[in-house]
Amino acid sequence: MKKLFVSLLLPSVCLWCAACSSPNQAAAAQTSSPSQADLVALQSDGVNWGASTEDGFYFINPIVRKDGSCNLMYADYKSEQVVYLCSQANCTHDSASCTSYLMPTLGGVLPERVGDKIILFYKNSFWSEEGEEPARVETINFDGSERQTIHTFRPEETPYTTMVTDGQNIYFVLETVQKDSSVRKNLAKLDTLTGDLELLQEMSVENSEYIWGCCGEDLIVYQSEMQDDSCIYQLSRWNFRSDYRDVICTWKSGDSFPILYENSLALKGDDGYFHLLDLNENTDFTFTQYTTPEPCYSNIVFADSEGIVIRELTPTSANTSSARFFSLTKDGKTTDFSLVMDDDGDKHIFRPVYTLNDHEYLVYAGDELKTNFMTDPDGTSQFVQIPCPLFSIMSKNDFYSSIDTQRLMQYHSNK
Numbered sequence: 001m002k003k004l005f006v007s008l009l010l011p012s013v014c015l016w017c018a019a020c021s022s023p024n025q026a027a028a029a030q031t032s033s034p035s036q037a038d039l040v041a042l043q044s045d046g047v048n049w050g051a052s053t054e055d056g057f058y059f060i061n062p063i064v065r066k067d068g069s070c071n072l073m074y075a076d077y078k079s080e081q082v083v084y085l086c087s088q089a090n091c092t093h094d095s096a097s098c099t100s101y102l103m104p105t106l107g108g109v110l111p112e113r114v115g116d117k118i119i120l121f122y123k124n125s126f127w128s129e130e131g132e133e134p135a136r137v138e139t140i141n142f143d144g145s146e147r148q149t150i151h152t153f154r155p156e157e158t159p160y161t162t163m164v165t166d167g168q169n170i171y172f173v174l175e176t177v178q179k180d181s182s183v184r185k186n187l188a189k190l191d192t193l194t195g196d197l198e199l200l201q202e203m204s205v206e207n208s209e210y211i212w213g214c215c216g217e218d219l220i221v222y223q224s225e226m227q228d229d230s231c232i233y234q235l236s237r238w239n240f241r242s243d244y245r246d247v248i249c250t251w252k253s254g255d256s257f258p259i260l261y262e263n264s265l266a267l268k269g270d271d272g273y274f275h276l277l278d279l280n281e282n283t284d285f286t287f288t289q290y291t292t293p294e295p296c297y298s299n300i301v302f303a304d305s306e307g308i309v310i311r312e313l314t315p316t317s318a319n320t321s322s323a324r325f326f327s328l329t330k331d332g333k334t335t336d337f338s339l340v341m342d343d344d345g346d347k348h349i350f351r352p353v354y355t356l357n358d359h360e361y362l363v364y365a366g367d368e369l370k371t372n373f374m375t376d377p378d379g380t381s382q383f384v385q386i387p388c389p390l391f392s393i394m395s396k397n398d399f400y401s402s403i404d405t406q407r408l409m410q411y412h413s414n415k
Helices: 005-009 023-030 396-400
Strands: 056-060 070-076 081-084 109-114 117-122 136-140 148-152 157-159 169-177 183-191 197-203 210-215 218-227 230-239 244-252 259-261 264-268 274-278 283-287 297-304 307-315 321-329 334-336 340-343 346-349 351-355 360-375 381-395
Touching (some): 056 109, 169 210, 244 264, 259 297, 264 297, 274 307, 297 351, 307 346, 321 346, 321 396, 381 396
Antiparallel strands (some): 056 070, 070 081, 109 117, 117 136, 136 148, 157 169, 169 183, 210 218, 218 230, 230 244, 259 264, 274 283, 297 307, 340 346, 351 360, 360 381
């Protein structure tokens, strides 16, 4: 990994403030005017788990009915209960009269929090076929009421998943298929108050350029380029308003990929150590307590301002390996990390989804199998088990110490 320390240690030409370092600060940014607010990522590590407010978390129920409909769920932080986003007594939650009822497009629905609204971003599939429902955007109140469509995209337009907001506008990459079948990519801005869409800077199709996240007023942008039969990757900090770019790091095929969470970027350096860059404070911390032993391979699976979690793979045969996990913290500790789940033999860590406050995370803790009656296209019916996500609230200290003190949020039937 090549780290450009010169750019990291020079004063920024933009204001690097901490709006992307905690939900409380993010909430403040979202309630400020767009001209004052810094950008806030609407995804965690590029994954749309759902939408978080100060009081709860909104996510899509993976159980889908025969007609393709599903529901928007709400996990309440105070009661630690997961319910349908519906307040109607005796509601069956299976029709449009229910505020939790959704009919997704082929690309699915992304719940996002922007200002004092929940945004439902209905995506289409890339290279969508003729007749496919186009992408669209709806807004709802936090209680699910007053749903309205604010924008419908043209059939040839496909929005990318990773998005950021300034508290009113959503910024994302929009791919448009031209009449000659060529593709154009632009940074786009959608005003969630008016529904107006504006195309801003053009982005590279050839170099697979897209948004990774944000910090302050800047986007963190990823791109790749083929050089001498090898792929070179790059992350840069881009103030799209002034079009100023500053390269953060580059790496090549086979290297460990960096991890970006809020304003913390973790990577493996050429010195063999893992590093944690604070993009807000403009600092670089080196975890000298760990180096990858031979013949193992190690990579970062989670990182934030508290530390990093790494996976170490030890070859057991020509085609297999065993995995161990470690947490590395800034106080020099290395801890065996056992907060893992098994997915058909592949191990994954319990993953922080959102930072709730200075002391706690909302954590994805695996899935619970729920039985659902499904009817296949040929008319046959059967009971199938659907994995539904489990979320918990967990202390940051306990997470890095690998102490399982999580408070699991319980699914509650409110029919």
